[in-house]
Each structure stands twice: as C-alpha cells, then as structure tokens.
Amino acid sequence: MLNQLPLSRLSGIRFPAIADGHGAMQLALQYQLEASQWWSPERLQGHQFEQLRALLGHAAATVPYYRRLFGEHGLQIPERIDAEFFRQIPISTRQAIQQAEQAIESGALPPEHGAMEFGKTSGSTGRAVRFARTAVTRTFWLAFALRDHLWHGRDFAGKLGAIRWYSRGVAEAPGGASEPNWGVIVAPLFATGPSCSLNVAATLAQQLDWLRREQPDYLVSFPSNLVALAGYAQAQGVELPGVREIRTIGETLGQTQRRQIEAAWQTKVVDIYTCEEAGYLALQCPVSGEYHVQAENVILEIVDEQGVPCPPGKIGQVLITSLHNFATPLIRYEVGDMAEFGEACGCGRGLPVIRRIHGRKRNRLQLPSGESLFPYLGEHGDIARATGVKVHQFQCVQHSLEEVELKLVLERPLDAAEQAAVSALMQRNLGHPFRVRFSFPAEIPRGPSGKYEDFVSLISG
Numbered sequence: 001m002l003n004q005l006p007l008s009r010l011s012g013i014r015f016p017a018i019a020d021g022h023g024a025m026q027l028a029l030q031y032q033l034e035a036s037q038w039w040s041p042e043r044l045q046g047h048q049f050e051q052l053r054a055l056l057g058h059a060a061a062t063v064p065y066y067r068r069l070f071g072e073h074g075l076q077i078p079e080r081i082d083a084e085f086f087r088q089i090p091i092s093t094r095q096a097i098q099q100a101e102q103a104i105e106s107g108a109l110p111p112e113h114g115a116m117e118f119g120k121t122s123g124s125t126g127r128a129v130r131f132a133r134t135a136v137t138r139t140f141w142l143a144f145a146l147r148d149h150l151w152h153g154r155d156f157a158g159k160l161g162a163i164r165w166y167s168r169g170v171a172e173a174p175g176g177a178s179e180p181n182w183g184v185i186v187a188p189l190f191a192t193g194p195s196c197s198l199n200v201a202a203t204l205a206q207q208l209d210w211l212r213r214e215q216p217d218y219l220v221s222f223p224s225n226l227v228a229l230a231g232y233a234q235a236q237g238v239e240l241p242g243v244r245e246i247r248t249i250g251e252t253l254g255q256t257q258r259r260q261i262e263a264a265w266q267t268k269v270v271d272i273y274t275c276e277e278a279g280y281l282a283l284q285c286p287v288s289g290e291y292h293v294q295a296e297n298v299i300l301e302i303v304d305e306q307g308v309p310c311p312p313g314k315i316g317q318v319l320i321t322s323l324h325n326f327a328t329p330l331i332r333y334e335v336g337d338m339a340e341f342g343e344a345c346g347c348g349r350g351l352p353v354i355r356r357i358h359g360r361k362r363n364r365l366q367l368p369s370g371e372s373l374f375p376y377l378g379e380h381g382d383i384a385r386a387t388g389v390k391v392h393q394f395q396c397v398q399h400s401l402e403e404v405e406l407k408l409v410l411e412r413p414l415d416a417a418e419q420a421a422v423s424a425l426m427q428r429n430l431g432h433p434f435r436v437r438f439s440f441p442a443e444i445p446r447g448p449s450g451k452y453e454d455f456v457s458l459i460s461g
C-alpha cells in the first residue's frame, strides 16, 4: 500500500515513523480501507448497514425532515437493517432537500463531530442544496483522496499541477500559484515535491505557456478543458509538455474525451467520481480502470424511474446515502447523475463496480476571436448581492458570438436598472462585452445528462 515511509513527528525517530495525531488517524483509516476493499460485497454491505443504523437513528431523533419523512411512512428503524428495509425509505429528490432548508439540519450534532460548516452545491444553476460538512466528513474526504493517490501509486516526490476553478484573483494567469508541497491531503503524512496551480479562466495559450514553464509530473483538470487544450495544441502544431499522468475531476469523462486526452498527452488518464454533497463516490480501479464505489463512504444505488434497482448494464438514477454526515444527513438522495453498474472487477476488490457515469458535461464559451474559455459565471450569490433579488435557478445560454441569454428563476423579474447591473456583472465575469438577454422562466429543466447545467452553448459541441 505505502510506497514511501510516512513522516515521523517524534524527535530522533525516523523508522518506523511515529506520526502525529492527525497522521496517525489517517494512517489508521488507510489500514482499515486496505483490508475492507477486499471484503465480499455481502460483508461490505453488512458493515454499511451497521453504520447506516447509527445514522438513521440519529436522523430520526434529531433531523426534522427525516423525523417527518419516517413518520409519514410509518417507518420504525429495526435492530438490524437489511436491503428490504433500506429500500422502503423514500427517495429524497434534490428539490425535496432544497425545500427542506433548515429542516435537514440536525438539532443535536454529536460535539465530537466538530462544528457545522456550510457548503452549497454550486450546481450553480441548480437550486442550491444546503449541506454541512463537519470535522468527521472532512476526515473521510481526506482519507478517500489519499486512497486515490495510494491506489495509483503516485510518486509524491514529483510535481503536482492543477488547472481548475478558483475565484477571480486566485492563481490567475500568467503566473498561477505555487506551493512547496502537495497540500492538505498528502503533505501532513508524507514528504512531497512542490505543487502549482492555474485558474481555469486562463486562455488556452496562457495554459500552454504555464505548462511549459512549470512542467508538472501530474496534471489535474476538467475533461472539457483538457480536450480544448489538446485541440488547441494540435491546431497550433505544437507539442504538449509531457506528464506522467493526467487526473480528471469535476465533470463526467466520456469515452471519446478520454481517448482524445490520452492520445494528445500519450499518457494514461485517471478519473474520479465525486459530488460536493458527499465527497468521493467512486475511484478508478488501478488494475481494470473501472470505477469502484467507495462503499466505506457511501451507499450508492442505481434505480429506474419506478425506484427499482437496475441490474448491471442498465442505466438509472444515482442515489447516494452519505454514511458519516450527521450534520445534514443525505439518505437515498437523488444526486442528479445517471449511471450503470458493471460486473464484479477482475482485481478481486469487493467494492461495487460502476461501468459508466452519465453526469455533468461542460460547454466552453466561444469568443469572436476564435478562442474559447472555460466560462466563469461568478460566485454563488453575486446576482442576489447586485440586485437584492433571491435567485432560485440560473443558466447562461450562449446563442451566438455576440449574445448570451441569462435564464433566471427569481422571486420576481428584474427591472431595467437591475438588468443593466446584472448585464455588467456577466460581461465582467465572461470577460467579453456580450449582449445579455434576459428571460424569467418558472423553472429550468435538467439537461440531457440529468444534471442542471449552468452554462449551455448552442454554438459549440
């Protein structure tokens, strides 16, 4: 499991290492995860249900939304949970969780789980879903992120590079930002090489210059951005700087995209499947390349429109039950992706296999200059701050090289002055003086992938 020795935090002791409290806890989790990945699916499910029993008891006692839901359906939590009982728990749609607002919060979070820290799905468009993180959910997030590094045998001495979303002003081109180590996931436990990051709002030319200068060993970015970068390098007739591995995050990686990225960089691509609300859902198998559900973190179901479990090979809605979030429990929550299970993996791990995920795809913003950009749509709450009007849903549609449409689901339509303020905001965010047209529909439907899309281009693929 470990290619290198952890850092020892005790003076004079180098080998075997004695980690500090945080390091020891993370290593203890890896020790268990190393074993549990090989358990049979039945044994894994037994332990999931044991953990679920604790979560359900807590939710029924302290979370108003679940107290009401279980009450309405006459659900009594049994001593032992089995699959039959689990499936009697009603599915919670994104909309139901959104409408629940504070009723999804526990009124009595165990103090040792730490303080609640609120995130909001930036599903930006999406109606925001309110969910909290705690010290416990953070601990598990770090553990599964580290498992991904260990599974894929990454050399921590190498240089890590990331081109991803940051707020305006952070890691901006041309220089980006640099750190002496790999950050919170790895650096507290292992000696690492440096890392560098660049805001994905950079143009493709700036990204390529940055890659040439920084020469990272490992590169992390969004599939849509990597495909655009590969196409740009090809069009310019220039070679992409070599990397040891590319890691994709944040969007669904399609088969065609994977092939394009692999061909352009002549290296393997490793994808992860996460969601903001529950962290790591699946990691790519280091042997077969299939996706293994992180069953120690989440119960992941795939169901058809009637809520019936889909057999391997049949596409359905993904439901997740996040096993350790006691602050805002998510139980049989429809996360908004479609996926299909695969057959057991040849590697011998008992962790369930997902063959394909159909989730978020992202279009790029096309500029009249012929360049394309990762669309920067601002931060959650920008429009509300500019106008004082609460935004329920948001979508930006590019109709032409001159015009974008803002679809806003609001408490009330914006007046002319408010529209002018939001137009100026969007022009700043998009980095080009597009004509901004407004529409105020009652609802914005999901895109073809099943996700709410915050940016749609009608002129790019």
Ligand SMILES: [Zn+2]
Residues within 6 Å of the ligand: 285, 286, 287, 288, 290, 292, 345, 346, 347, 348, 349
């Ligand atoms: Zn496998």
